[in-house]
Amino acid sequence: MPDASPSPARKSPKRELLLDTAFKLFYERGFHAVGIDTILAESGVAKMTLYNHFKSKDELIVAALEKRAAEILDHRTATIQEAGDAPLAKIAAIFDAYHQWFHSEGFNGCAFIRAIGEYPDETSPINQSVKRQKQILIDTFAQIATELKAKSPQLLAQQLYLLAEGAIIRAHTFQDPDSALAAKQAALDLAQSTPQT
Amino acid sequence: MPDASPSPARKSPKRELLLDTAFKLFYERGFHAVGIDTILAESGVAKMTLYNHFKSKDELIVAALEKRAAEILDHRTATIQEAGDAPLAKIAAIFDAYHQWFHSEGFNGCAFIRAIGEYPDETSPINQSVKRQKQILIDTFAQIATELKAKSPQLLAQQLYLLAEGAIIRAHTFQDPDSALAAKQAALDLAQSTPQT
DNA sequence: TCAAGAACAGACAGGTCTGTCTATTTTTCT
DNA sequence: AGAAAAATAGACAGACCTGTCTGTTCTTGA
Numbered sequence: 001m002p003d004a005s006p007s008p009a010r011k012s013p014k015r016e017l018l019l020d021t022a023f024k025l026f027y028e029r030g031f032h033a034v035g036i037d038t039i040l041a042e043s044g045v046a047k048m049t050l051y052n053h054f055k056s057k058d059e060l061i062v063a064a065l066e067k068r069a070a071e072i073l074d075h076r077t078a079t080i081q082e083a084g085d086a087p088l089a090k091i092a093a094i095f096d097a098y099h100q101w102f103h104s105e106g107f108n109g110c111a112f113i114r115a116i117g118e119y120p121d122e123t124s125p126i127n128q129s130v131k132r133q134k135q136i137l138i139d140t141f142a143q144i145a146t147e148l149k150a151k152s153p154q155l156l157a158q159q160l161y162l163l164a165e166g167a168i169i170r171a172h173t174f175q176d177p178d179s180a181l182a183a184k185q186a187a188l189d190l191a192q193s194t195p196q197t
Numbered sequence: 198m199p200d201a202s203p204s205p206a207r208k209s210p211k212r213e214l215l216l217d218t219a220f221k222l223f224y225e226r227g228f229h230a231v232g233i234d235t236i237l238a239e240s241g242v243a244k245m246t247l248y249n250h251f252k253s254k255d256e257l258i259v260a261a262l263e264k265r266a267a268e269i270l271d272h273r274t275a276t277i278q279e280a281g282d283a284p285l286a287k288i289a290a291i292f293d294a295y296h297q298w299f300h301s302e303g304f305n306g307c308a309f310i311r312a313i314g315e316y317p318d319e320t321s322p323i324n325q326s327v328k329r330q331k332q333i334l335i336d337t338f339a340q341i342a343t344e345l346k347a348k349s350p351q352l353l354a355q356q357l358y359l360l361a362e363g364a365i366i367r368a369h370t371f372q373d374p375d376s377a378l379a380a381k382q383a384a385l386d387l388a389q390s391t392p393q394t
Numbered sequence: 395t396c397a398a399g400a401a402c403a404g405a406c407a408g409g410t411c412t413g414t415c416t417a418t419t420t421t422t423c424t
Numbered sequence: 425a426g427a428a429a430a431a432t433a434g435a436c437a438g439a440c441c442t443g444t445c446t447g448t449t450c451t452t453g454a
Contacts (some may be wrong), residue, residue, distance in 0.1 A: 032229035117311035137344030159383040169362040186356040
């Protein structure tokens with residue numbers, strides 16, 4: 001009866017420590033570039049503890065990404081919540097949050113996009129996990145675009161998403177944390193030029 | 198007098214073959230994921246030949262990226278040339294070219310962005326090479342924005358760039374080759390709403 | 395207190411990686 | 425034809441990688 005499968009405790013301190021350490025290192029240096037041993041040394045956890053919690057490195061990567069994704073989603077939800085009811089204010093708030101992120105210590109682009117880059121195989125669980133996470137952002141934009149009564153909410157949502165991803169890429173590539181400003185302005189231009197009732 | 202440094206023949210068939218094969222494999226599977234031996238097997242070239250042309254794997258990566266960058270630049274220059282003199286037509290032509298690219302066999306995102314993702318260290322020659330290449334695209338947009346007499350050509354250029362990168366990311370992440378359409382429309386919207394003389 | 399589960403250190407296997415070396419063959423140019 | 429340059433196969437070193445295994449110690453809860 002004792003299930004030997006590697007998820008005995010859904011939430012253990014060691015497990016959380018491993019996930020946070022792994023994410024930090026992967027984000028800093030890349031997924032292939034960081035070995036298991038580095039994560040273990042940095043976190044001070046034993047190898048068998050890791051393999052008791054996760055079947056493989058890939059599973060660790062997925063879990064680390066999903067933990068981070070949950071945190072990001074919470075943060076974004078709060079950001080939108082605080083922006084009030086006006087759709088344009090919500091859009092502005094989202095891009096302001098990007099602005100803050102780009103200015104934060106250790107910003108290194110989008111871990112999820114980088115994960116897709118390193119695991120381009122569509123059947124990889126890593127790849128699929130990223131897709132799910134990104135879809136949530138698009139859905140958020142679509143919700144706002146609908147509230148805006150845009151002529152084509154789907155199109156506007158997609159365009160806002162393009163601007164967001166583009167801003168991340170530019171901030172990362174050129175180490176310019178102000179990339180969100182141009183994106184925000186373009187986003188508001190596009191959103192505002194939409195025919196409203 | 199014979200310089201033993203690893204660049205004896207600037208242009209040799211084997212060298213070009215190695216660069217093309219390397220790029221293809223890196224683009225398909227990622228930089229860390231593809232080993233030297235795989236490139237050698239695929240190209241049918243001996244290991245010492247590779248190391249006679251390139252000091253290291255990193256140098257091979259840089260050379261492969263730069264060869265590809267030159268080809269892309271040529272293609273883009275021709276695309277703009279064929280679009281005629283109207284700035285808006287040039288912008289449309291660039292995004293149409295993205296559209297074609299996204300629909301082409303083997304599209305797998307932007308190799309340069311993925312390279313930054315795998316080599317985030319700013320001092321890496323790989324990282325720096327990508328930055329140079331991307332700057333050329335931004336400069337191209339800036340040139341067109343200036344021709345357009347945009348109020349702020351730099352801002353518009355940056356926004357067009359964000360849309361372009363965003364479209365690539367979206368096409369790659371969601372395997373949706375039509376991502377360029379929304380980007381093109383947004384680009385033309387932004388460019389057109391610019392106050393002209 | 396004491397038993398069971400969790401985490402520990404560390405060795406280990408088996409594979410892969412980059413880069414070097416040698417000795418031989420092929421190509422190229424004059 | 426003959427010399428110089430280029431490419432070849434393949435072994436090799438040394439490092440690193442993931443994942444397994446063992447036996448010990450720590451933690452925790454009844």
